[in-house]
Amino acid sequence: MSVIPVQYESLKAILPYMDPNTRFQISLRIPSISSLEKRIPLKIVNLKFSKTGMEVNGARYRLGVYRYSKDNDVSSEIQMSMLPIPHDIDEHGFTISPGINTVLPGDVDLRKEILRDLQNDSDRRERLLVQELRGLKKILAERWEYTEQDEFPTVPSYPEYRADCEIHWKKSSVRLIRDRINSLQTALEPFKHRRNNTKPPFTNWIQLTVTSQRRGLIQRIPYSKNLFVAMKMLISTMFGKRSSIISVKNVTIDFCDYILRFPVKTKLRIQALDVLSWNASNFQEFSRIIDKSSFPLQQLTMKCGARRSRFEHVIVKGARTLIIDNIATISRPWIPILRNLTNRHLYLKQQSRNESHSHYVNFISSWLENERPVGTSWTGIMEEVTAKRVLIYLKMRPEVVAVSCNMHYVELRVNASSSLQVFYEALQPSDTKCLLTWRVVRSQMK
Secondary structure, eight states: OOOOOOOOOHHHGGGGGHHHHHHHHHOOOOOOHHEEEEHHHOEEEEEEEEETEEEEEEEEEEEEEEEEETTTOHHHHHHTTOOOOOOEEEEOOOOOOOTTOOOOOOOOESSSSSSOOOOOOOOHHHHHHHHHHHHHHHHHHHHHTTOOOSSSSTTOTTTOOOHHHHHHTTTSSSHHHHHHHHHHHHHHHHHHHHTTTTOSEEEEEEEEEEOOOOOOOEEESSSOOOHHHHHHHHHHHHHHHHHSSSEEEEEEOOOOOSEEEOTTTTTTEEEEEEESSSHHHHHHHGGGGGGGOOOSSSEEEEEEOOOOGGGSHHHHHHOOOEEEEEEEEEEEOOOHTTTTTTOEEEEEEEETTTHHHHHHHHHHHHHHTTTTOOTTTEEEEEEEHHHHHHHHTTTTTTTTTOOOTTSSEEEOOOOEEEEEEEEEESSSTTEEEEEEEEEEEEEEEO
């Protein structure tokens, strides 16, 4: 059956409705239509950036260094270590991070300070690895009653090695001990090559791995540039030199204190943003690549701890819906911060251990006193016992106009034209946590 090629005008009509990942593949494989594809507006539903790549509408693009060896004598542990790794590799096999502080034109600098390079090639690290290896081999020798020659006779014992590590491994199975020995021997290979001035028996490649629900794709190029340069090229190829602003519904930045590689003169129009531990300077830097028509954001999700400085930027204050996901190990109080936020909808995913029902009662009282506008709301996940106590205290207030028979709902008068509805519902039938919500609605009273 003959194949009828798609004409230029037909392609112009089809491209806007294609999945972005399909467009990227067509543009890369057929350079003659690349300029056309760049002129057609690009629309993405979900765009996620990580340190090792990105995700576009569920398709993941990951970069790493792949080490290929023709040596049949290479151990299975080393073969497993030949899977792509997210770091550059030096001539001896040590992982390194060149360019970790290099900001290229167009990049978004989200660092809070100068980043430290990997330090995994020190004499101290080698001594610790050798000391642990000797301890594990000693354990195996005692079990099987044999002796083995030391592979590293020139490496002295290190006084910082903790003897309790040997106590832990003495209780482990032979299989686990051998797996750990193989892992330690692999980690020590670069030290051997540096000492002997030799190179690992590998050919290094930069590997791009694309995975989606429908298929997987692997592409490799010679390892002639660092990963941060390759990442810049990948993102610039996909998003750079476009004639119009790229529309993205949801953007996720899955890292903090790092550099986001981004094309020069490229802008995004976004609706929702999900970030990790950002402060005001991070939002200011990121706003350079966001078109002004995106603000105020429809939704902003912040995974962070309770620090007031994180919520001072206009992007945070202006977001219509602000979702806060508390990830801090030390639980600081949230209410002092929440009191000053005027977002239309607030959602706190985790209650602070330092805040009791009385704090939330006072918080609700501030909403009554400040007369928040109709349509504003607050929702938080907390223990059901806390939510019950909140409603018990609220039902005794003089502003109460309605109470449900099961005590899950209380309505309070704000003014002549609005009231505040406070209620909670269980997350799961057998769960001790619930959603406590209050919202300002137009009063139904005459």
